[in-house]
Structure formats: C-alpha cells, structure tokens
Amino acid sequence: MPTGVTFPGPFCTMIVFPNCKINLGLHITRKRADGFHDLETIFYPLPVTDALEVISPGTLQFSRSGIAVPGNDNDNLCLKAYRLLQQDYPTLPPVNIHLHKNIPIGAGLGGGSADAAFMLQLLNNKFQLSIPDEQLITYAAILGSDCPFFIRNTPCYATGRGELLTPITLDLGKYSFLLIHPGIHVNTGWAFSQITPRQPEQALLSSIQQPVTAWKNLIYNDFEEVVAAAHPVLADIKSSMYANGALYAAMSGSGSAMVGIFPKNKIAGILWDASYLVFKII
Structure with a gap:
C-alpha cells in the first residue's frame, strides 16, 4: 500500500x-x-x-x-x-x-x-x-x-x-419525491431483530423494471410492517401520501423516513405536523 x-x-x-x-x-x-x-x-x-x-x-x-x-x-x-x-x-x-x-x-x-x-x-x-x-x-x-x-x-x-x-439503469427524473421524517429514530439492530428472513415472491430486479404506477403492488420493504406496528404514525403518513396523489409510497431502509413518488410537480400541499422534517425534490 x-x-x-x-x-x-x-x-x-x-x-x-x-x-x-x-x-x-x-x-x-x-x-x-x-x-x-x-x-x-x-x-x-x-x-x-x-x-x-x-x-x-x-x-x-x-x-x-x-x-x-x-x-x-x-x-x-x-x-x-x-x-x-x-x-x-x-x-x-x-x-x-x-x-x-x-x-x-x-x-x-x-x-x-x-x-x-x-x-x-x-x-x-x-x-x-x-x-x-x-x-x-x-x-x-x-x-x-x-x-x-x-x-x-x-x-x-x-x-x-x-x-x-x-x-442499474433507473432514471426517475420525470417524477417528484416527498420525504417525511416524523422525528422517530429507529435502531437498526432492533429492526433486524424483528425480521424473519425469507426469499421474496418476485425478483426485485424484475419488479423495478415495471412502470412506477405498478410498484404499489409489487415493491415492498420487509421492515415497514414491523416498524409501522411500533410507530403507527408511519402508516398514517403513507396513507396521506396515497390519498394526495402519490404513485408509490414506502418506508426507506429500516426507517423511519417515508418516501412518496409523485407525478412531476404534482406534490400536494399537505399540512404535515409541524414537528416533521419535510423534503420535497421536484
């Protein structure tokens, strides 16, 4: 060296x-x-x-x-x-x-x-x-x-x-993103301890090639269910994103940031809790 x-x-x-x-x-x-x-x-x-x-x-x-x-x-x-x-x-x-x-x-x-x-x-x-x-x-x-x-x-x-x-080739430049962090710190070690490993039903590389409008029923995060069970507000944020035009919404990593993908420049003016960190990429 x-x-x-x-x-x-x-x-x-x-x-x-x-x-x-x-x-x-x-x-x-x-x-x-x-x-x-x-x-x-x-x-x-x-x-x-x-x-x-x-x-x-x-x-x-x-x-x-x-x-x-x-x-x-x-x-x-x-x-x-x-x-x-x-x-x-x-x-x-x-x-x-x-x-x-x-x-x-x-x-x-x-x-x-x-x-x-x-x-x-x-x-x-x-x-x-x-x-x-x-x-x-x-x-x-x-x-x-x-x-x-x-x-x-x-x-x-x-x-x-x-x-x-x-x-991989994946260009999402035609979409806008909304990141919401509700101030919850998720310990990664704890999150992994809640998961039972398993093989996915469908290959992720195949799913990601489908249109973004199809991702809601194809692409998921194994951590989301267990983390949202401990912090129900995450499910509420996800529901609000879908209700306001998100094409796809999910938790990132072991959480707790929620990600919404919207049509370009179509992020609704949702009134989030003032304590949340809100990032818009338009």
Missing part, C-alpha cells in the same frame, strides 16, 4: 455535500453465520444533503452543527474514515473537520454512511492519494454496510450486506 501524500498547498479548504439515498424495495433474505444479514434492495440517490468541510493544515478535530447526532463525537464516521485511511497512509496530515447535519438520523436515508464515504473521497482527492474506486469501496465497507453505495452514488442493485453493488 503506497504511503506518499501530496500536500495541496500552505492552506486549503474543501467542502462536499454528502447526499442521501432511498431504498426501493428491501428484502432480508438470510441471517449469516457472522451475525449479519443478506439482503437485496435498490439504492437510489436523492439530493437531500449534509455539508462536510475539511481544512488543512490543522489539528485533527471534529465539530458539527445542524441536526443533533447522538453518541460521542470521537466515534463519528467522518473521524473513523480519516483514521482508517491514516492506517495505510501514515503521513496523512491532521485536518479540521466540520459536519453540518441536515439528513435526519435513524431515518433509513444513509446520512451517516454518506458522510463517511464522502470523507474517504474528499481525502483521496484533496491529498492526491490516487486510491481507485474499488479500493475506496473496500474501505467504505469496513465503515458500514451502506457506505460503499455512496462511492458509486448511482442507482444500484445491492446484495450481501448491501455492499455488493450492481449499477
């Missing part, structure tokens, strides 16, 4: 905007001997973003603003990404890291995973480490199952723990 680092100059700052993803269908197919689960899903990127800034030279420190992030800042995935690269690139200089959090936590939108993956890419570009994407994906998989997707950041069919990615 090469250890050389090219320094960009006496002072440099770089800002990137880690985006979220949604899951279109999510099937938990098997519990593995290593304690993880095999799954299949479609990852689709959307432009709801955090902001990640790195300044060098500096001392290794991390600060944040925006939505509160639970836990110790020292365990933040951005710092973990830096330290992971530093193991193989020991001359990687210390940097100041600031994360402005806009993607809700525990929402099934992959915000933390995106931050980690974008941190890897930012350091790779900033210090000209010349790490190829396949190696970045290997690093990202160490940080979290969803992280490798954000190295690709294009629609992908995902299997394994979510790290085995096959790019």
Whole structure:
C-alpha cells in the first residue's frame, strides 16, 4: 500500500455535500453465520444533503452543527474514515473537520454512511492519494454496510450486506419525491431483530423494471410492517401520501423516513405536523 501524500498547498479548504439515498424495495433474505444479514434492495440517490468541510493544515478535530447526532463525537464516521485511511497512509496530515447535519438520523436515508464515504473521497482527492474506486469501496465497507453505495452514488442493485453493488439503469427524473421524517429514530439492530428472513415472491430486479404506477403492488420493504406496528404514525403518513396523489409510497431502509413518488410537480400541499422534517425534490 503506497504511503506518499501530496500536500495541496500552505492552506486549503474543501467542502462536499454528502447526499442521501432511498431504498426501493428491501428484502432480508438470510441471517449469516457472522451475525449479519443478506439482503437485496435498490439504492437510489436523492439530493437531500449534509455539508462536510475539511481544512488543512490543522489539528485533527471534529465539530458539527445542524441536526443533533447522538453518541460521542470521537466515534463519528467522518473521524473513523480519516483514521482508517491514516492506517495505510501514515503521513496523512491532521485536518479540521466540520459536519453540518441536515439528513435526519435513524431515518433509513444513509446520512451517516454518506458522510463517511464522502470523507474517504474528499481525502483521496484533496491529498492526491490516487486510491481507485474499488479500493475506496473496500474501505467504505469496513465503515458500514451502506457506505460503499455512496462511492458509486448511482442507482444500484445491492446484495450481501448491501455492499455488493450492481449499477442499474433507473432514471426517475420525470417524477417528484416527498420525504417525511416524523422525528422517530429507529435502531437498526432492533429492526433486524424483528425480521424473519425469507426469499421474496418476485425478483426485485424484475419488479423495478415495471412502470412506477405498478410498484404499489409489487415493491415492498420487509421492515415497514414491523416498524409501522411500533410507530403507527408511519402508516398514517403513507396513507396521506396515497390519498394526495402519490404513485408509490414506502418506508426507506429500516426507517423511519417515508418516501412518496409523485407525478412531476404534482406534490400536494399537505399540512404535515409541524414537528416533521419535510423534503420535497421536484
């Protein structure tokens, strides 16, 4: 593994905007001997973003603003990404890291995973480490199952723990999206403990090729039933989306963000609870 680092100059700052993803269908197919689960899903990127800034030279420190992030800042995935690269690139200089959090936590939108993956890419570009994407994906998989997707950041069919990615052709640019997060944090470990793995009745790759208007009866998320049973408001949000013109609505990931796909520029002016985070992509 090469250890050389090219320094960009006496002072440099770089800002990137880690985006979220949604899951279109999510099937938990098997519990593995290593304690993880095999799954299949479609990852689709959307432009709801955090902001990640790195300044060098500096001392290794991390600060944040925006939505509160639970836990110790020292365990933040951005710092973990830096330290992971530093193991193989020991001359990687210390940097100041600031994360402005806009993607809700525990929402099934992959915000933390995106931050980690974008941190890897930012350091790779900033210090000209010349790490190829396949190696970045290997690093990202160490940080979290969803992280490798954000190295690709294009629609992908995902299997394994979510790290085995096959790019697919899926363009939903002719539709508008509504993301609703009702302020519920879903623990991923708990959500997996509620699922009995099973093989889907119909192949997800086949279902996703059908018109969006057919997805309501074809594409589902194994987590949605159990999470909505614990948090009935999620079913209410989904019903409201359909009642107001959604072509397809479902929970993303292990929740609790609900996703609605609407005809272009046809998102109704629904009056949501003032405590909800509402994102419109039109």
